[in-house]
Amino acid sequence: MSQTNGPSGGLTRRSFLKTTGAVAGVAAAAGSGMALSTLAAGEAHAEGAAATETEQVFRSSCRGNCGSKCPTQVVVREGKVVRVASSELPGDDNVRRRFCVKGYTQPQRIYDPDRLKYPLKRVGERGAGEWERIEWDEAIDTIAGKIGAAVKDYGGSSIGVWSSYGSYGVLNGAMAGYMSVGYGRFITALGATVLGAGADQAQIYEQSTLLGVSGNDATDIVNAKTIMAWGGNPAEAYVHDWQFVCEAREKGAKLITIDPQFTASAMHSDVYVPIRPGTDGALMLAMANWIIDNDLVDEAFMKQKTVSPFLVKEDGTYLRMSDLGVEPTEGPVNPQTGQPTVIDLNVVWDASTDAPAPAATAVDPALLGQYEAAGIKVQTVYQKVKDGIAEYTVQKAADICDLPAETIEELARVYATEGPVAVLTFQGLGHHVNSHHNFKNLAFIAALTGNAGKPGAMMTRGTCGMYPVNMKAYFMGQAGDNITGMYLPQIMETGKWGQKDLTIRVLWCCNGNMLSCESGRQDLIEAVKKVDFVVCADTSMTDTAQWADIVLPIPHAYETEDFDPICSTPYPTFYHKAIDPLYESKTDLEILRAIAGKLGMDKIYAQSDEELLRLVLDTETNLAAGGGYDAFADNKLGRNFSFTEDSKIDTFKATATQRLQYYLEKPMPRNNFGQQVADYERMPYYENAHESYWDNPLRDKYPLFGCSQHAKYHVHSQCAYTPWLRELEPEPLLKLNAADAKERGIEQGDLVRVFNDHGSAVLKVLVTEGIKPGVVSIPHGFQADQYVEGHTQDLTSVVMNDFCSNSAFYDFLCEVEKYQ
Ligand SMILES: Nc1nc2c(c(=O)[nH]1)N[C@H]1C(S)=C(S)[C@@H](COP(=O)(O)OP(=O)(O)OC[C@H]3O[C@@H](n4cnc5c(=O)[nH]c(N)nc54)[C@H](O)[C@@H]3O)O[C@H]1N2
Ligand SMILES: Nc1nc2c(c(=O)[nH]1)N[C@H]1C(S)=C(S)[C@@H](COP(=O)(O)OP(=O)(O)OC[C@H]3O[C@@H](n4cnc5c(=O)[nH]c(N)nc54)[C@H](O)[C@@H]3O)O[C@H]1N2
Numbered sequence: 041m042s043q044t045n046g047p048s049g050g051l052t053r054r055s056f057l058k059t060t061g062a063v064a065g066v067a068a069a070a071g072s073g074m075a076l077s078t079l080a081a082g083e084a085h086a087e088g089a090a091a092t093e094t095e096q097v098f099r100s101s102c103r104g105n106c107g108s109k110c111p112t113q114v115v116v117r118e119g120k121v122v123r124v125a126s127s128e129l130p131g132d133d134n135v136r137r138r139f140c141v142k143g144y145t146q147p148q149r150i151y152d153p154d155r156l157k158y159p160l161k162r163v164g165e166r167g168a169g170e171w172e173r174i175e176w177d178e179a180i181d182t183i184a185g186k187i188g189a190a191v192k193d194y195g196g197s198s199i200g201v202w203s204s205y206g207s208y209g210v211l212n213g214a215m216a217g218y219m220s221v222g223y224g225r226f227i228t229a230l231g232a233t234v235l236g237a238g239a240d241q242a243q244i245y246e247q248s249t250l251l252g253v254s255g256n257d258a259t260d261i262v263n264a265k266t267i268m269a270w271g272g273n274p275a276e277a278y279v280h281d282w283q284f285v286c287e288a289r290e291k292g293a294k295l296i297t298i299d300p301q302f303t304a305s306a307m308h309s310d311v312y313v314p315i316r317p318g319t320d321g322a323l324m325l326a327m328a329n330w331i332i333d334n335d336l337v338d339e340a341f342m343k344q345k346t347v348s349p350f351l352v353k354e355d356g357t358y359l360r361m362s363d364l365g366v367e368p369t370e371g372p373v374n375p376q377t378g379q380p381t382v383i384d385l386n387v388v389w390d391a392s393t394d395a396p397a398p399a400a401t402a403v404d405p406a407l408l409g410q411y412e413a414a415g416i417k418v419q420t421v422y423q424k425v426k427d428g429i430a431e432y433t434v435q436k437a438a439d440i441c442d443l444p445a446e447t448i449e450e451l452a453r454v455y456a457t458e459g460p461v462a463v464l465t466f467q468g469l470g471h472h473v474n475s476h477h478n479f480k481n482l483a484f485i486a487a488l489t490g491n492a493g494k495p496g497a498m499m500t501r502g503t504c505g506m507y508p509v510n511m512k513a514y515f516m517g518q519a520g521d522n523i524t525g526m527y528l529p530q531i532m533e534t535g536k537w538g539q540k541d542l543t544i545r546v547l548w549c550c551n552g553n554m555l556s557c558e559s560g561r562q563d564l565i566e567a568v569k570k571v572d573f574v575v576c577a578d579t580s581m582t583d584t585a586q587w588a589d590i591v592l593p594i595p596h597a598y599e600t601e602d603f604d605p606i607c608s609t610p611y612p613t614f615y616h617k618a619i620d621p622l623y624e625s626k627t628d629l630e631i632l633r634a635i636a637g638k639l640g641m642d643k644i645y646a647q648s649d650e651e652l653l654r655l656v657l658d659t660e661t662n663l664a665a666g667g668g669y670d671a672f673a674d675n676k677l678g679r680n681f682s683f684t685e686d687s688k689i690d691t692f693k694a695t696a697t698q699r700l701q702y703y704l705e706k707p708m709p710r711n712n713f714g715q716q717v718a719d720y721e722r723m724p725y726y727e728n729a730h731e732s733y734w735d736n737p738l739r740d741k742y743p744l745f746g747c748s749q750h751a752k753y754h755v756h757s758q759c760a761y762t763p764w765l766r767e768l769e770p771e772p773l774l775k776l777n778a779a780d781a782k783e784r785g786i787e788q789g790d791l792v793r794v795f796n797d798h799g800s801a802v803l804k805v806l807v808t809e810g811i812k813p814g815v816v817s818i819p820h821g822f823q824a825d826q827y828v829e830g831h832t833q834d835l836t837s838v839v840m841n842d843f844c845s846n847s848a849f850y851d852f853l854c855e856v857e858k859y860q
């Protein structure tokens with residue numbers, strides 16, 4: 041880029057490097073750790089990571105949220121990481137072996153001249169980018185002093201720990217905000233407030249948590265006859281699934297992409313459907329109505345495998361046998377609560393006897409109808425939903441989605457008759473204010489057609505689960521409220537969370553780059569400015585670190601020993617310490633340990649890191665299965681024994697009803713602050729997005745619909761500066777349709793200003809036919825100093841749906857003009 045300017049008052053990237061005294065030289069720290077004794081010579085050869093006599097090989101993975109967690113070998117020579125390679129996986133699992141250029145360039149991230157090297161203290165205005173090197177002692181004393189004072193004056197909840205998806209390490213990470221020994225113990229000992237991510241939550245909360253959908257294992261995609269990349273781009277963002285999509289296609293499967301952008305996945309598709317953003321929910325409901333009207337409903341599946349025949353009362357809750365006078369009985373003990381479960385069976389209308397009967401034993405459960413049981417007015421779930429969505433005809437959806445009616449009918453026909461269908465849903469269905477409804481609607485069409493719970497049929501692709509760990513090791517008490525970070529502006533403004541007083545005095549940012557990756561960046565920055573003291577721990581000077589008072593350097597993944605229980609392959613990641621932490625970097629746990637010491641809380645981390653890791657891993661079950669610390673630390677690949685052949689197909693065992701659900705008896709908001717929950721939160725539903733809808737009067741001023749995508753050469757904001765990746769994708773580009781460009785006198789390569797009432801950014805344009813007219817795509821992952829002005833996240837807003845609280849990255853309108 042010819043010009044750079046950041047939030048740092050005109051401080052360019054070059055002058056930032058000078059300020060921190062960063063130089064490209066690398067301190068060759070002495071190598072440490074164990075050799076890969078269990079790696080057979082043949083295996084090493086096959087992997088291309090063969091170690092010479094002077095080299096050692098360690099197992100690891102990319103730390104960060106690309107979704108893949110490719111098992112990686114890290115080759116170290118004379119204490120320096122010299123190359124990386126993918127790990128060969130044992131037996132049949134080897135089909136999951138993969139690697140990408142972002143993995144190959146990890147060594148550049150370790151030896152990145154931009155890495156934070158020592159603690160820094162802000163010297164100018166907050167956000168001005170003026171820093172001074174300080175000693176660790178000063179950093180720890182200052183932070184402990186600020187935390188101690190805040191806790192004394194305002195209580196533990198005045199400490200807000202704000203994180204996202206940077207790492208799930210059980211020692212240093214922040215899964216769900218506090219699921220690690222480091223952060224979990226600190227937060228629960230203090231009763232600190234957890235500020236969590238809004239990204240992905242439409243899918244995580246509505247689909248996984250509430251509906252209980254886990255999806256089939258990715259390897260099962262090969263069994264699909266039709267694959268739909270619906271609001272997702274597996275070719276570039278789910279690279280670990282793409283190989284299975286390709287294999288299915290080689291076997292004759294049809295690939296359909298529904299996306300306003302002509303993505304790499306669209307390029308390989310048989311059918312491409314350029315939908316208007318934010319309207320998929322209406323498309324799904326119209327498909328449902330067409331399937332019903334054309335008698336394509338899989339009635340046997342609906343009766344036996346779904347909640348369709350369950351009877352609901354007028355208040356929306358299920359009719360149970362206790363309503364008919366049958367006493368509930370005690371079921372098996374719930375291992376989580378230690379309490380016996382209560383068995384109070386759901387009731388259906390048995391058409392064979394024309395009477396209510398327990399769902400489990402009814403001979404012929406009625407799918408439709410209104411009834412009276414023991415004087416209570418009831419109807420089936422299917423009846424209620426069918427009536428509720430009747431208005432969404434094909435023609436109505438055609439208008440909402442800007443698609444031909446025939447396209448919608450054809451999609452419905454294929455979905456109902458050319459299964460099994462594997463839907464690969466990702467964030468195109470998740471980043472609008474109305475997004476969470478998509479997942480109920482999708483579950484409904486899957487229920488109607490039996491497109492779930494069998495080989496090749498899925499509503500999303502699943503993972504290989506989680507390696508079982510001792511989570512009790514994370515807690516020392518109770519955390520304060522767990523709140524989505526985008527409510528921070530509201531909390532700072534009102535001093536309240538719901539009815540409660542809540543003052544945030546200290547903000548600790550870790551495991552995320554919220555001021556680059558969360559929506560509503562300008563509002564978030566204003567909120568952060570109101571906090572008395574801000575700390576950020578990261579490997580580099582991120583957009584979030586820029587707004588801190590003290591910045592703390594943490595090590596790269598290959599410089600720490602930690603364990604990530606999430607299994608993208610059947611192999612959880614044991615991060616081996618391949619080299620010592622470079623410069624003065626310290627792990628989060630080491631930093632928190634020092635602060636806890638100053639606060640007189642030494643006892644929360646009274647064991648060594650290795651002892652703590654053993655406490656998490658060495659459960660009786662894990663040891664009995666041949667897992668545990670010693671097995672992993674030995675450099676072997678440990679398989680997740682709880683992931684079995686059986687767990688490859690989602691047979692709804694995780695749902696409250698043990699059936700495919702598209703109806704929620706008790707819809708619980710994710711952030712509960714006493715808000716009213718509408719009845720429609722229970723069931724398939726469509727409402728406009730917040731900003732992105734056709735007849736929004738705001739379109740007079742801002743006619744263009746916004747969206748973005750997860751770029752091939754980024755993992756969010758990580759590797760924003762990796763040299764080889766920036767050669768491939770040097771700067772942020774705004775995608776604009778050729779017709780929209782022409783109308784605005786904009787030509788290829790021009791600098792443009794994209795703006796709305798939330799904010800603006802100046803960047804280069806990519807004029808293309810590969811995006812629906814009227815839609816623009818903003819880049820995700822570049823840092824403020826990589827734009828000419830502003831940041832594309834400045835165009836997004838903190839507005840969320842109060843039921844699901846998912847960030848609405850794609851729910852904005854904007855205008856684009858040539859930059860003068
Ligand atoms: N290379 C790379 N891979 C990644 C990541 C990364 O940062 N980089 N991040 C990982 C993470 S955390 C995630 S959540 C996943 C995301 O995985 P995906 O969601 O598959 O990734 P995206 O590229 O965001 O694809 C979303 C697509 O939705 C489209 N879209 C936008 N609005 C709509 C809409 O209203 N309807 C429809 N139908 N489509 C719409 C966009 O044009 C875009 O092509 O990727 C993971 N993998
Ligand atoms: N406009 C737009 N915005 C988006 C999206 C989009 O599609 N468009 N996608 C959204 C999605 S789906 C997601 S998941 C989010 C991701 O949002 P984030 O999770 O905030 O994204 P990252 O850039 O990966 O930030 C992770 C940070 O954690 C740091 N980190 C890694 N390991 C550790 C550790 O052990 N300790 C500490 N202290 N830090 C560590 C990394 O160096 C990095 O700076 O972005 C969202 N934002």
Ligand code: SF4
Pocket residue numbers: 101102106107108109110138139140141142143144279280755
């Ligand atoms: S960035 Fe993701 S896909 Fe690429 S090597 Fe790393 S873990 Fe694998």
Ligand SMILES: [Mo]
Pocket residue numbers: 239240
């Ligand atoms: Mo995500």
